[in-house]
Amino acid sequence: MLAAYILCCPCASYAQKTIVTIPKATILNFWRVVCMGAHAAIEDSDINLIWRGSRVENKPNAQQHLLEYYIDQKVDAIVLAPMDRKKLNSAIEKAVKAGIKVIIIDAPVTTDVIDSYIATDNYKAGSLGADLLAAKLSTPGPVLVVGHSPDNGSCALREQGFIDRMQTLSPGRTIISIHMRDGSERETRLSTEEILKKTPCIAGIFTTNEATSDGVLHTMNTHNGSIPFVAFDYNHKLLKGVRDKKIEALITQRPYAMGFFGVRAAIELLEGKKVSKQMESPVTVISNENIDEAETLRCLRKVPTAEKAKCPICFN
Structure with a gap:
């Protein structure tokens, strides 16, 4: 079953510091932009970033499976956008107990063992x-x-x-x-x-x-x-x-920033730095009166082939 989720992006050696980002989905525009932000966060670093998720937002069992797999692989940090606020708690707690840094983005969970939470209010x-x-x-x-x-x-x-x-x-x-x-x-x-x-x-x-x-x-x-x-x-x-x-x-919302700061928080924790326990990502209202300003938002531009290559699960 794991092959259904572990596609594209060959994994590098775990001798590197490895951060796994597990989104709610990979085919929606929102998560494609989160993916781009996450990969931008590791530029000019030696971090190995793995992006893995199911295609749609209704597979909490798949997320749990991925969490268990990467805990067993002893990765260094996990950035997770949980589909279910309760179902993943035991796996999250297992990761923290194993010494893995856990950053939650986009949606809350009901365990308080996590290192940081970055999301819209x-x-x-x-x-x-x-x-x-x-x-x-x-x-x-x-x-x-x-x-x-x-x-x-x-x-x-x-x-x-x-x-x-x-x-x-x-x-x-x-x-x-x-x-x-x-x-x-x-x-x-x-x-x-x-x-x-x-x-x-x-x-x-x-x-x-x-x-x-x-x-x-x-x-x-x-x-x-x-x-x-x-x-x-x-x-x-x-x-x-x-x-x-x-x-x-x-x-x-600010999906690019959510991906970027989620991974940056993981990097800083791995470097021994402190990060905020909770960070709010602001929202913007787009209406007919200000829609021309929205054309500059990152998710609307044509994504370069090189950037798509960093997120093949999202763009293939």
């Missing part, structure tokens, strides 16, 4: 989503929140932040929250289409990550009428959705 970002959507609501109908799987820590925090804030901004308004089993764009699209058929009076929609945002945008492109929609994360399709006024706003 996801609860606050969800609350921001409620502010943005509430300003666009024009009917008294229910608001739809499209979440990922319930155990996806980052998405769960965004969802809760949105719900708490919306209840304050619009007391008494019904909030419908749905979750995905596999977290795919297709599942989101089908689920959203079904909700809109059953509840045509939906007043607004909020999504919690790139895949759910893609799925709802697909539905909005075929839906008769206009429903205010605030989405999370970004790619070319989502930015086109903003330009076409299908999306009111995108709450965008």
Whole structure:
């Protein structure tokens, strides 16, 4: 089974300091940019960086398998974006006990043994989503929140932040929250289409990550009428959705910085330096009013072949 995940990027000798980065997925735009940031962090160093992950964000068992494998390989540090906030705790604790530095990025876990946590303040970002959507609501109908799987820590925090804030901004308004089993764009699209058929009076929609945002945008492109929609994360399709006024706003993270500082934290720990226990990565709101500024964001440029070669799992 391991061969399904250990593809590309031949491993160098573990005589070098070796850092393994395990993302939630490899095919989404967000994780491709995290990959580029992670590889930029080892430039001008003798660090061996390994990037390994499943293609989609619904394989916590695969992440656990990879953690166990690299613990047994006695790597020096692991940078992990956990798919599940509880399921990976025992493997993380095993790694720390073995002397491996563990940096968590993007989403939380519920063990406190980790060396550092670098992520968006996801609860606050969800609350921001409620502010943005509430300003666009024009009917008294229910608001739809499209979440990922319930155990996806980052998405769960965004969802809760949105719900708490919306209840304050619009007391008494019904909030419908749905979750995905596999977290795919297709599942989101089908689920959203079904909700809109059953509840045509939906007043607004909020999504919690790139895949759910893609799925709802697909539905909005075929839906008769206009429903205010605030989405999370970004790619070319989502930015086109903003330009076409299908999306009111995108709450965008800093994936390049998350990858870069996650790996840099690992390097500094291996050098005996201290790093912050927790670091917040800020968000930016992209709307039709400021979208031209977004064209300078790193994930939108044409990625050079040489840079793609550093992240073959993501770009092949």
